Amino acid sequence: MPADDKQIPSVWARPRPDRRQPLLTRESIVAEAVRLLDEEGLDNLSMRRLGSRLGAGATSLYRHVASKDELLELALDAVYEELPLPDTGDWRTTVTEVARAMRATILRHPWLAAKLGDAGLAYLGPNMLRQSEFVLGVMEDAGFPLAEADQAVTTVMAYVVGISTGEAAWLSTVARSGLSEQELTEKLWPAAEQAVQDYPRLRARYAQQRDGDTSGVNQDTFEYGLQRVLDGLQARLA
Amino acid sequence: MPADDKQIPSVWARPRPDRRQPLLTRESIVAEAVRLLDEEGLDNLSMRRLGSRLGAGATSLYRHVASKDELLELALDAVYEELPLPDTGDWRTTVTEVARAMRATILRHPWLAAKLGDAGLAYLGPNMLRQSEFVLGVMEDAGFPLAEADQAVTTVMAYVVGISTGEAAWLSTVARSGLSEQELTEKLWPAAEQAVQDYPRLRARYAQQRDGDTSGVNQDTFEYGLQRVLDGLQARLA
DNA sequence: GCAGGACGCGCACGCCGTACGCTAGGATGA
């Protein structure tokens, strides 16, 4: 028994931890995990750090979650809950909005991209299922037979995830560097210019984009590709 | 001096390590890393394990490589070297072949998908640059202005990476489980069917695919989406 | 008043990436 205890005048005065409702719940753990991931990224999430943010020890988390991997799957699905299911009446408008929302979500939680990279697009979280069912329905109503609707949805989602992954990786790099996007761009520019020197088209592209607004360019490219994908699908309905 | 030395009759008989050419080179390290990654996946690559496969200690690797992260970037680019640059004369045929080769490469090295998830599509490895320049040239020759050619290439690549990511994640899961694809599918089927019960369209899709040939289905979906993307781009040339 | 279960904690194990300083041997120049 350490002498420190003497600093508390009496044991009885020490506030007992209130165990009326439990300190940890699966929900609170997942929510805090998402917050930590957003702030610090995928490789800065450790069970110890997460536990201490919740005022608990690392191993206490295992009462509510089977493993770190399972926790990440729960976090993934928790984020999917943010996605709206906007039925606009027109399949193309609806799919466009879903795609934009998906991209926005990935950019808001850049670790999503890395996690999707090894979890795949098709695991069985309820929110993910809900979203798939919804979009599948929209495509079927638009006139695609179910099997093709499935392929169409997969195509759009693959595009969105693929392109957002690239952007998210860049955002993560920016966050890790501690610099602003502008500053990091300027810092890396010489190396990039050097690297593309032997490639005339890449060099020209870089020159065009110099001092450009990165996020605006990304947004434009996203919209461009999305509309091309939807054009390709729409042609099948004719 | 431990007694074990006595087991060797004479110090002089012990073969001296031949230091004419060094045991480790950056190339040999990267090549072995790719092999290890292919066999055991991203989270089973550790510097210690890699070192011991090369007959060296973990820390020796750091003479040739600044960090594990850098090593992974080098491995990424090494794999990109496999990609062919097939000029067929027709942009659509060429892009189709590049896309197929890209998918095949990702499926051959499933860890690529996870790595791309946090490295992004656009870092500066020479082989990656070479490939970008090539495809950019093909699109420009097809009639796209340079800026749009860039967007078009990004669109196709995003699609390919996105869809291959999903497949690669599945392959990784299969590999980790130690079961065959067939066996794992059968084992997971009940849970999947259960999860999908409340969603009529998903349920119908699952029922249709029961006992289907997974890799054939994936291949078909890939081709379907790829042709839709290319349709959408082709329409811009008219 | 008591049994049983739920919850959180502390400890320990075997991994990890990697910083640092050492040594043995080859290359170099006097």
Next chain:
DNA sequence: TCATCCTAGCGTACGGCGTGCGCGTCCTGC
């Protein structure tokens, strides 16, 4: 020939990781 320096690889160590296990402590239902 010998002193010197450089290079590649090694051993040790540090701090951190995921997580299995057994302990106390409180809440609940009888």
